[in-house]
Amino acid sequence: xxxxxxxxxxxxxxxxxxxxxxxxxxxxxxxxxxxxxxxxxxxxxxxxxxxxxxxxxxxxxxxxxxxxxxxxxxxxxxxxxxxxxxxxxxxxxxxxxxxxxxxxxxx
Amino acid sequence: xxxxxxxxxxxxxxxxxxxxxxxxxxxxxxxxxxxxxxxxxxxxxxxxxxxxxxxxxxxxxxxxxxxxxxxxxxxxxxxxxxxxxxxxxxxxxxxxxxxxxxxxxxxxxxxxxxxxxxxxxx
Numbered sequence: 538x539x540x541x542x543x544x545x546x547x548x549x550x551x552x553x554x555x556x557x558x559x560x561x562x563x564x565x566x567x568x569x570x571x572x573x574x575x576x577x578x579x580x581x582x583x584x585x586x587x588x589x590x591x592x593x594x595x596x597x598x599x600x601x602x603x604x605x606x607x608x609x610x611x612x613x614x615x616x617x618x619x620x621x622x623x624x625x626x627x628x629x630x631x632x633x634x635x636x637x638x639x640x641x642x643x644x
Numbered sequence: 645x646x647x648x649x650x651x652x653x654x655x656x657x658x659x660x661x662x663x664x665x666x667x668x669x670x671x672x673x674x675x676x677x678x679x680x681x682x683x684x685x686x687x688x689x690x691x692x693x694x695x696x697x698x699x700x701x702x703x704x705x706x707x708x709x710x711x712x713x714x715x716x717x718x719x720x721x722x723x724x725x726x727x728x729x730x731x732x733x734x735x736x737x738x739x740x741x742x743x744x745x746x747x748x749x750x751x752x753x754x755x756x757x758x759x760x761x762x763x764x765x766x
Contacts, residue, residue, distance in 0.1 A: 585752040
């Protein structure tokens with residue numbers, strides 16, 4: 538199986554921009570999806586299919602990929618963006634793999 | 645508005661079998677991928693497996709020998725069985741689903757259950 542590597546934690550000042558990265562060989566083949574999870578809640582899909590947002594997800598969240606690195610960018614971070622963010626992708630055998638998650642703190 | 649409602653036993657003993665069911669309300673079972681995902685307390689997410697409306701399954705290789713995911717399409721439900729439990733299986737178990745994505749896209753699990761905490765302890 539393939540691993541996805543994420544930074545454990547990042548912080549961002551209110552209103553500033555932060556990029557969360559996810560690195561893995563499978564990202565050269567499959568696009569990542571991104572999930573946001575707040576304490577005590579189920580995860581929420583925020584980015585899928587290259588850079589699509591489900592209904593209700595604010596436009597300040599966006600996704601991109603370059604080589605084997607997928608990124609989730611929060612432009613103009615708000616207090617409600619403070620959460621854990623998980624990337625996921627399929628590996629070459631077709632199974633889904635999660636990154637370990639990145640804790641985003643909004644200062 | 646699609647909602648997932650899940651249920652099952654929350655306290656099990658080592659060597660017992662976990663059995664959870666997830667019902668899909670307000671939407672179609674077909675055309676979607678239905679998944680089980682778990683999260684040990686204070687840790688990250690782990691994908692367990694998926695079933696499509698056609699009944700095809702994929703499992704995490706690390707759990708494959710102990711997992712069965714099945715579907716009851718007449719009742720819009722899918723289920724998880726995990727055998728030979730140990731303390732390492734203690735986790736919140738989520739059901740999740742969404743439109744099955746074609747290559748090269750991966751997942752789009754827009755529907756999630758609230759999760760069931762399963763504790764394995766003697």
